[in-house]
Amino acid sequence: MTASAATRVEIRDCAKTYAGGARALLPTSLAVEPGEVLALLGPSGCGKTTLLRVVAGLVAPDAGGRVRFNDDDVTARPIETRGVGMVFQHYALFPQMTVEANIGYGLRVRGVPEAERRRRVGELVDLVRLGGLEQRRPEQLSGGQKQRVALARAVALEPRVLLLDEPLTALDAKLKVALREELADLLRRLSITAIHVTHDQEEAMAIADRLAVMRAGAIVQVGAAEALYRDPADPFVAEFLGRVNRIVRTPEDQAAGVVRLGPTVVACPAALARQREVLVRPEDLAVQPAPADSHAAARIEQRVFLGDRLHLRVQVDGQPPILLDVPSRGAHAIGDRVTIVLDPARLMRAGP
Amino acid sequence: MSEQRPAPILFAITLAVSVFTVAPMLVSVAAGLVNNYSVGARSGYTLRWLAEVWSQYGSTAWNSIALALACVACGVAVGVPCAYALARSRTRAARAFEELITLPVAVPGLATALALILAYGEWRDFRQSFAFVFVGHAVFTLPFMVRTVAAAFAHDDLVALEEAARSLGASFVQRFLGVLVPAVLPSIVAGSLMVFTLSIGEFNLTWMLHTPLTRTLPVGLADSYASARLEIGSAYTLIFFMVVLPALWLMQWLATFLGPRTGRPAP
Numbered sequence: 221m222t223a224s225a226a227t228r229v230e231i232r233d234c235a236k237t238y239a240g241g242a243r244a245l246l247p248t249s250l251a252v253e254p255g256e257v258l259a260l261l262g263p264s265g266c267g268k269t270t271l272l273r274v275v276a277g278l279v280a281p282d283a284g285g286r287v288r289f290n291d292d293d294v295t296a297r298p299i300e301t302r303g304v305g306m307v308f309q310h311y312a313l314f315p316q317m318t319v320e321a322n323i324g325y326g327l328r329v330r331g332v333p334e335a336e337r338r339r340r341v342g343e344l345v346d347l348v349r350l351g352g353l354e355q356r357r358p359e360q361l362s363g364g365q366k367q368r369v370a371l372a373r374a375v376a377l378e379p380r381v382l383l384l385d386e387p388l389t390a391l392d393a394k395l396k397v398a399l400r401e402e403l404a405d406l407l408r409r410l411s412i413t414a415i416h417v418t419h420d421q422e423e424a425m426a427i428a429d430r431l432a433v434m435r436a437g438a439i440v441q442v443g444a445a446e447a448l449y450r451d452p453a454d455p456f457v458a459e460f461l462g463r464v465n466r467i468v469r470t471p472e473d474q475a476a477g478v479v480r481l482g483p484t485v486v487a488c489p490a491a492l493a494r495q496r497e498v499l500v501r502p503e504d505l506a507v508q509p510a511p512a513d514s515h516a517a518a519r520i521e522q523r524v525f526l527g528d529r530l531h532l533r534v535q536v537d538g539q540p541p542i543l544l545d546v547p548s549r550g551a552h553a554i555g556d557r558v559t560i561v562l563d564p565a566r567l568m569r570a571g572p
Numbered sequence: 573m574s575e576q577r578p579a580p581i582l583f584a585i586t587l588a589v590s591v592f593t594v595a596p597m598l599v600s601v602a603a604g605l606v607n608n609y610s611v612g613a614r615s616g617y618t619l620r621w622l623a624e625v626w627s628q629y630g631s632t633a634w635n636s637i638a639l640a641l642a643c644v645a646c647g648v649a650v651g652v653p654c655a656y657a658l659a660r661s662r663t664r665a666a667r668a669f670e671e672l673i674t675l676p677v678a679v680p681g682l683a684t685a686l687a688l689i690l691a692y693g694e695w696r697d698f699r700q701s702f703a704f705v706f707v708g709h710a711v712f713t714l715p716f717m718v719r720t721v722a723a724a725f726a727h728d729d730l731v732a733l734e735e736a737a738r739s740l741g742a743s744f745v746q747r748f749l750g751v752l753v754p755a756v757l758p759s760i761v762a763g764s765l766m767v768f769t770l771s772i773g774e775f776n777l778t779w780m781l782h783t784p785l786t787r788t789l790p791v792g793l794a795d796s797y798a799s800a801r802l803e804i805g806s807a808y809t810l811i812f813f814m815v816v817l818p819a820l821w822l823m824q825w826l827a828t829f830l831g832p833r834t835g836r837p838a839p
Contacts, residue, residue, distance in 0.1 A: 278735060299738045306739040312732035316754040326740030329750075377740065 226254035227289045227380040227413045229275060234285035236270050244270040246437040247285070252381075257407050257414045259428035261421060261460065267437040268417045269385060275415060276383050277302040289380050305374030309386040311366045313358040319369050320345070320354040326377045344372040348406070363391045364399055371403070375410060382407070382414040388423055400426045421461050425449075433457045455499060455570050464499045465542050466570060479567060482518045482536040483510070486564045497570040503545040504566035507532065510557040517557040518542070534560065597809075604807030621807035625796065629808065632792040633815045639702065639709055639788060640771035640819075646710045647717035647767045652753065652760060655718045659725035670722075674715045681777030684711060688781065702786050708777045713770050717763040724759035725752065761827040768823055772816055789815065 229252040236245040245267040252258045260268035273279040275287055277299035286295050294302050313322050321328075324341040332340070345351055348368040358366055367387060374382060387403065388396045404427045407414055418424050424431050425445040432442045433456075441453040445461075452458035455466065469488075473480050479488045479498055492498050510517035521541065522533035525548060532544040532552060542560065546552070604622065607615035658670050676684050688708055693699050724730065733755055737747035753760070775790040782791050789812055797805040 276739065278738075299735070300741050300743070304739060306736065308732050308736060310729065310732065312729070312736040314733060314736075314751055314755070316757075325737070325742075329737075329740060329742045329746050373736075373740070 226411055228252065228254045229381055229413055229415070230286075230288040231271070231275065232286045232288070234271070234274050234281035234287065236267075236274065236279060237282050243437055245274070245281075248439055250432060250439060250442065252413055252415060254413055255411045256430065257404075257416060257428045259416045259418060259424035259431045260434055261418060261424045261431050262434035263419055263460070266434040268419075268434050270437075271434070272383055272385055272415055272417045275381065276304050276306055303377075303380040305377065305379035305382045307367075307370045307374050307382070307384045307387045310390050311358075311370040313366055313369055313373075315358055318355050318357055319350060319361070322358070322369055323372045323376055325373060330377070340376065344376055347375075348372045364395050367391065367399060371406065375412065380413070382410075382412050384414060384416040386418055387416070388420070389418070396420075396423070403427055425461075431461075433460055449501075450568070452499070452568060454572070455497075458499050458568060458570075463502050463543055464568075465502065465505070466497050466499055466540060467542075467567075468497055468539055469495065470538070479562065479564065481539060481542070481560050481562055484560050484562050486562050489564050489567060492567055492569050495569055495571060499568040499570050500562070500566055501568075502531075502543040503529075504563065505542070505544045505546075506561040507534070507544060507546060507550075507552065507558040508561055510559045518560055520552055520554055520556045520558060523552055523554050534558065536560070597813075600806050600809045601813070602806075604803060604805075604810045606803065609802050609806070621801075621803045622810060625804055625807045625811055629787075629789075629792040629796065629811070632787045632789050633811065635702065635787065636772055636789040637815070637819060639706060640768045642706055643709050643713045643767050643771040644764045646706075647714060647763060648760060651714050651717035651763070652721055652756075654714075655721035656725050656748070656752070658718065659722045659730075670718075673718060676711045677715055681708075681712065681774070682780055684708065685777045685780030700783050700785070705778055705781045705786050705788070708781045709771045709774060712774060712777055713767040716766045716770060717760075720763035720766065721756055721759050724756040730755060757830055758827070761823075761830050765820075765823045765827060769820065772819070 231248060231250045233247045233249055234245065235243070235247040237243050248267075248271060250258075250271075260271055262268050270279060274281050274285070277287075277294065277297060281287070281295070286293060288294065289303070299306075314325065317325065320341055323344050324337050327337045327340060341354075345354055348371055350365065350368055350372070353361065353365065358369070361369065367390075370387070384403075388399055391399060400423050407427065416424070416427055418427075421431075428445070430442060430444055431448055433440045433448065435456055441448055441457050448457060449461050452461065455464070458464040467479060467481055469479060473488075474494070474496070477488050477493060478485050479492075488495075488498070507518075507520075518534045518536040520532055521535050522531075524531040528548060529545045530548045530550055530552060532546060534542045534544060536542055544560070552558070602613075603609045605617050605619070606613060607618050654673075658666055685708055688704070688711075689699075692704070698704055730752065733751055734747055737751045742750065773790060774788070775794065778788050778791050779794065782788065787795070793805070793808050793812060796808045
């Protein structure tokens with residue numbers, strides 16, 4: 221079932237302006253490499269779904285925008301002949317058809333002979349492990365099963381590109397975690413070029429090879445999950461991918477080339493020297509008991525035990541509340557005076 | 573959780589309203605079965621009025637049923653595609669058209685009928701045929717089908733279903749007949765039931781449009797009330813029930829039968 225040669229998707233200067241002037245998408249360019257899974261990640265209204273629909277052929281980009289699959293300019297092609305498979309947010313399974321008929325629908329409308337169709341549907345049923353459920357109708361399936369039918373139906377015609385529109389949003393939290401790993405495995409096995417739209421950063425990280433974080437109709441940053449998490453382009457990306465602390469630097473700190481967090485003072489890395497604020501992830505901080513004579517020490521204001529870690533909120537003079545994730549066996553109590561251990565190598569820039 | 577307490581006063585009110593509503597029907601039906609209404613039950617019961625009505629007006633029953641079925645057919649053939657077009661179009665013209673086809677519901681049937689007669693009354697063969705009455709009924713019943721089905725087509729789920737079918741390469745005809753119509757079939761059945769019911773009972777438009785040879789059940793009913801004995805009019809009511817109720821039950825059964833079986837494999 222693997223696509224013989226995966227497709228490269230190239231989006232060039234695609235914008236979308238709706239009647240009335242609303243700009244859903246600013247001119248956007250992006251390439252998805254053959255066999256790559258790319259996540260479009262962002263809050264609702266950021267333009268990620270519009271961009272997906274431009275690639276699908278459901279939305280025509282404004283004049284000048286082009287979509288290419290390898291050397292084939294598909295901009296003018298409607299979705300029917302574009303060769304894309306699509307998984308919809310609520311699956312959009314045909315309610316009156318069985319699992320088998322849903323998966324085989326694309327083959328049937330293309331006039332694939334019955335015997336061939338049966339064989340292919342059988343393969344797909346095995347691929348998504350739905351054996352025994354072929355004759356059920358969608359209403360008789362669980363959320364996870366529906367999701368698999370939708371996926372099998374979308375890849376049945378061996379599309380050049382697979383488009384996933386919030387494929388796991390309709391599921392409950394536990395199932396979501398199990399299914400996103402399954403989905404990631406399946407996409408690797410199919411080695412199909414895929415674009416995956418989601419607002420859930422964990423889902424994007426679990427499924428995609430690269431993430432494109434979007435905001436207000438534009439892509440803010442593209443890269444592998446780890447690169448974006450460790451070196452975000454701006455606080456929006458940093459905050460969208462996980463929790464983050466802002467540490468404010470006074471002009472004196474900037475002049476002295478240091479970052480100060482209460483009594484903790486570290487040398488500021490050269491790359492961040494001009495930053496008025498720097499960012500640091502909660503898990504990159506640690507705490508130590510403060511010396512007894514310290515007046516400027518930080519104070520623990522909140523302590524939440526989360527099993528695998530301890531979540532602390534610490535108040536430091538001159539700073540917004542600082543969040544820390546520390547090993548859960550640490551003996552920390554609300555009101556304890558502590559000093560924060562800051563590793564300069566873990567600091568991230570807050571601006572360009 | 574507090575359990576609902578029985579309220580005797582509400583029960584009494586409900587019972588009173590029910591009796592008040594049902595009594596005229598029962599009285600009317602009984603009046604059609606007694607020998608002499610002014611004497612009452614003492615005059616004995618008979619089926620002779622029923623037989624008389626059936627011999628005089630029996631043909632109107634078939635006329636009405638045929639007319640109602642024709643309206644349903646017209647609703648399905650014209651109304652369903654029209655509903656789809658309206659549900660998918662966001663233009664101002666489409667909204668205006670939707671208002672326009674609803675107009676015959678608000679305008680008195682007499683006015684609609686008068687307009688039809690003024691416009692087409694000179695076309696004698698058309699004027700004297702059932703087609704003339706059918707046009708009136710179709711104009712009146714179509715909006716009920718269109719509105720019901722358009723609401724179903726406009727649903728987000730249906731939009732996604734259509735996009736899914738498109739992404740799998742289905743042509744317009746393939747997705748319309750294979751995916752969309754089966755998915756809105758419950759609404760089409762509901763609309764058909766409404767169209768059938770409205771056409772069967774339609775009086776004021778039909779009364780203006782009919783000729784002595786193109787009478788429907790309600791027109792015949794008015795005729796018998798106006799011109800024959802009270803017993804005959806009442807027997808006519810009974811006939812009306814006997815014709816309409818089985819037809820309605822059949823349509824209702826069809827609706828519940830089709831409900832869970834909405835559709836078959838795509839073409």
